Amino acid sequence: MSIAMHEAGITLYHYPESLCSQMVRLALEEKGLSWKSHPIMLNDVVLEGDNLTPEYLAINPKGFVPTLVHNGKPVYDSWVIIDYIDRANPESGTQLTPKDPFNRERMKALMVEASLDESKFFGVSLGTAIPILSAPVIRYCIKQQPFLQFWWKYRKHPVFHRRWGARLVTLMPVPSLLAAKCERTTGLALRNIESLLASGGDYLLGEYSQADIMMTAHFHRLEDVALGALLADGQLPNIAAYWRRVQARSSYSKAIVDWHEPNWRKALQAVFKGEASPSLDRIRKIAVA
Ligand SMILES: N[C@@H](CCC(=O)N[C@@H](CS)C(=O)NCC(=O)O)C(=O)O
Numbered sequence: 090m091s092i093a094m095h096e097a098g099i100t101l102y103h104y105p106e107s108l109c110s111q112m113v114r115l116a117l118e119e120k121g122l123s124w125k126s127h128p129i130m131l132n133d134v135v136l137e138g139d140n141l142t143p144e145y146l147a148i149n150p151k152g153f154v155p156t157l158v159h160n161g162k163p164v165y166d167s168w169v170i171i172d173y174i175d176r177a178n179p180e181s182g183t184q185l186t187p188k189d190p191f192n193r194e195r196m197k198a199l200m201v202e203a204s205l206d207e208s209k210f211f212g213v214s215l216g217t218a219i220p221i222l223s224a225p226v227i228r229y230c231i232k233q234q235p236f237l238q239f240w241w242k243y244r245k246h247p248v249f250h251r252r253w254g255a256r257l258v259t260l261m262p263v264p265s266l267l268a269a270k271c272e273r274t275t276g277l278a279l280r281n282i283e284s285l286l287a288s289g290g291d292y293l294l295g296e297y298s299q300a301d302i303m304m305t306a307h308f309h310r311l312e313d314v315a316l317g318a319l320l321a322d323g324q325l326p327n328i329a330a331y332w333r334r335v336q337a338r339s340s341y342s343k344a345i346v347d348w349h350e351p352n353w354r355k356a357l358q359a360v361f362k363g364e365a366s367p368s369l370d371r372i373r374k375i376a377v378a
Contacts (some may be wrong), residue, residue, distance in 0.1 A: 276375025
């Protein structure tokens, strides 16, 4: 992997199917910016992954994707990167920040709820619950790899709970209390989004914003992990209409669908076999209560 810290323009280090990478690619597409792609295969998807190599750790010391490098300077954390992209390019493409200060604050609150913030416990927010709903897929990917080699390689993960979380996933499924917490958090978030959209706007805050970018990636992931019925079955009609609307934007195909990656797709098929997730009814019950 070459290091692009010195390069001019925008370089994105990303894994095609990672939630946070999808968010950043959506922002780049909405802004109509050109950027250079450095795909990073994650070690919890394939053992020969790149995110724990010394070269990548020099770019992102936490070993996470995505990293956006702009004119040689790295920017971390998807929600920070999305905001950075919008601020650095105020005249390009879609304006992703509401002009109204009240809506700006509401956008920030939605983004906190939607962010995969590693300083929080899993399950306390939508952004930290969705990865746990994806854990069976990660577990499948990890279990394709030689156990000891995976444990050895993951000793290098700089973030303590990721180092041990990923290793524990090889030994047992997600504990049922944590899984239930994440289902509840997801159900409550969907209930809130349904009532937010019921006020009549096309998007979460009326006009399209950074919050819609984050939600689009989360909804895509819900579909991936066999929970798509939540977004389509009419019990949450405003969400269903919203989901069709964000999918119809050209950014959705360019930033998400066009980046489908065979290892991840194979794992989804192997885990769910085309059937609904066992979490579906429990989440739906909370969301439509
Ligand atoms: N706070 C970071 C979290 C990024 C993150 O957790 N990325 C995941 C993929 S969505 C990752 O790099 N996982 C690999 C690992 O932890 O080894 C962000 O929002 O960008």
